[in-house]
Amino acid sequence: MSRNQKPRLRFAPSPTGHLHIGGARTALFNWLLARKEGGTFILRLEDTDRERSRPEFEDEIIRDLRWLGLDWDEGPQKGGPHAPYRQSERGATYQRAVEDLLERAQAYRCTCSMGRLDAIRKEAMAQGRNPHYDGHCRDLHLGPDCGPHVVRFKMPQDGTTVVQDMVKGPIFFENQEMDDFVIRRTDGGYTYNFVVVLDDHHMGITAVLRGDDHLSNTPKQVQLYEALGALPPRFGHMPLILGPDGKRLSKRHGATSVGAYRDMGYLPQALLNYLARLGWAHGDQEIFTVDQLVEFFSLAAIGKAAGRWSSEKLDWVNQYWMQNLPITEISRRAAPFLKEMDLNPDPAMAEAALDTVRSRSHDLRDMVSRARFFFLSDNRLEMDPRAMRKFLKPAAIQRVEELAAELSILESWNQESLEDVIHGWLHQRDLKLKSIAQPIRICVTGQRVGPGLFETLEVLGKDRSLARIRNGIRRAREQA
RNA sequence: GGCCCCAUGAUCUAGUGGUCAGGAUGCCGGCCUUUCAAGCCGGCAGCACGGGUUCAAAUCCCGUUGGGGUCACCA
Incomplete structure (x- = not known):
């Protein structure tokens, strides 16, 4: 790669499952680097596993990346100078490369059976050796007519491969530790370690940021670049995300x-x-x-140790953004959850209502359910019977009724005037706000917890507030 | 098991030879207060261990221990 041109980064998920949070982080870091350096971010789908790849996963990954806002400059649904960006469509390229390697004796055909391979592996493990292919067919010079066979890459048997890792520094691998890995399967399909190199090379990828789990593949890939006469990209391996217990993150962690x-x-x-x-x-x-992430991102600041997933910390961050994003955006993102709960509020009303509860919500779903009472019709409001018993006793009902009468003649129904009137009313009777806050809240929200009383009343509006108070009083009396 | 990576409170981390080892989440306590949150203030809690190097080590080196990754005709 020519080191002085704009970087080209890629995210290359395989559509064999959902977009994982680890994958999302990999995508994010590559995207950040590309955006920071004014480079190109490429999305490529590694669907060489014919068995497990599914178009619906592909759609889902694309949808989720879009949702995250990680946009790509080249890739599926977008195109680009190195199309196609789906490995299943790049077979011709791979075939040429395999033939070339075969011709130059950098690769060879192998007819070893799976059974033999398993046996070798088992025995090596038992003897505490590296469980690798023994090179049985390496020098047999098998031709195309040798029957069912795979093609293996001829790995150098001595020497050292150095990976100059951008996050961990230089890492040394003894070539004898690596075996002749399969590059083309019996069924003619190509393997990951092979196609990833070809694609990165053909697509002009200059730097690869990926998970630590790829580190031990890297020397193999470096040797492949060498055999292909290509300059490898720079590699950076990021520590994995572990579950809260320090074990590999899995569904069992949620x-x-x-x-x-x-x-x-x-x-x-x-x-x-x-x-x-x-x-x-x-x-x-x-x-x-x-x-800011784009502005401040730097490879040097990537940590080396694996991290543990903390849903508590995520909740805190999420709550921060719940409170600090423009309410229009919060409201827009809440729309699917409103729909899901069968609520169809007027947009302006919804925005005002959501604004009252967002600071006490840890997520959108929670926020919508907290604001739900705003959106129900006044006579269908669900009221918590326990709260009614506790706060709507005869004396309280009496006070609420009197106060409601006072409020019914209020002209400008907003927080400030409500506060003035109510405080004045309380002052005259030498009462504390405490004495009517919960009773009124129960009437207008049906619940004992909710947003501030004055803002609740304002958002609900005069007619609906008074209607709810009347209903509440009536139902409390019926219950008693 | 071989190879590779890693190691600051429960968790995420700052730190790059001289700091009272800083911040954040969580937890505990207080303030505020119309409920619940939020917010504000305070507290508990850490350099895995053992050797070196150095006038001086969380920082450099070696070892131990621990954790993780990987050894597929998966990616």
Whole structure:
């Protein structure tokens, strides 16, 4: 790669499952680097596993990346100078390369049976040796007519391969530790370690940021570049995300896919913010806008140790963004959850209502359910019977009724005037706000917890507030 | 098991030879208060261990221990 041109980064998920949060972080870091350096971010689908790849996963990954706001300059649904960006469509390229390697004796055909391979592996393990292919067919010079066979890459048997890792520094691998890996399967399909090299090379990828789990593949890939006469990209291996118990993150730890977090009501900027901070730091800063991430991102600040997923910290970050994003955006993102709960409020009303509860909500779903009472019809409001018994006793009902009469003649129904009138009314009777706050709240929200009383009344409006108070009183009397 | 990576409070981390080891989440306590949150203030809690190097080590080196990754005709 020519080192002085704009970087080309890629994210290359395989559509064999949901977009995982680890994958999302990989995508994020590559995207950040590309955006920061004014480079190109490419999306490529590694669907060489014919058995497990599914178009619906592909759609889902694309949808989730879009939701996160990680846009690509080249890739599926977008095109680009190196199309196609789906490995299943790049077979011709791979075939040429295999033939070339075969011709130059950098690869060879192998007819070893799976059974033999398993046996070798088992025995090596038992003897405490590296369980590798023994090179049985390496020098047999088998031709194309040798029957069912795979093609293996001829790995150098001595020497050292050095990976100059951008996050970990130089890492040395003894070539004898690596075996002649399969590059083309019996069924003619190509393997990951092979196609990833070809594609990165053909697509002019200059740097590869990926998970630590790829580290041990890297020397094999470097040797492949060498055999192809190509210059490898720079590699950077990021520590993995572990579960809260330090074990590999799995479904047993709860939600692990981006889609699951979206469905639970998390905000994309919160997920991005949290993901970025897991394994990367910029001094003491915890909260970052996406623009700030782009501005401050640097490879040098990526940590080396694996991190543990903390849903508590994510919740905190999410809550921060719940409170601090423009209410119009919060409201827009809440729309699917409103629909899901069968609520169809007027948009302006919804925005005002959501604004009253967002500071006490840890996610969108929670926020919508907290604001739900605003959207129900006044006579269908569900009222908590226990709260009614506790706060709507005869004396309280009496006070609420009197106060309601006072409020009914109020002209400008807003927080300030409500506060004035109510405080004045309380003052005259030498009462505390405490004495009527919960009774009124129960009447207008049906619940014992809710947003501030004055803002609740304002958002609900005069008619609806008074109607709810009347209903509440009536129902409390019926219950008594 | 071989190879590779890693190691600051429960968790995420700042730190790059001289700091009272800083911040954040969580937890505990207080303030505020119309409920619940939010917010504000305070507290508990850490350099895995053992050797070196150095006038001086969380910082450098070696070892131990621990954790993780990987050894597929998966990616």
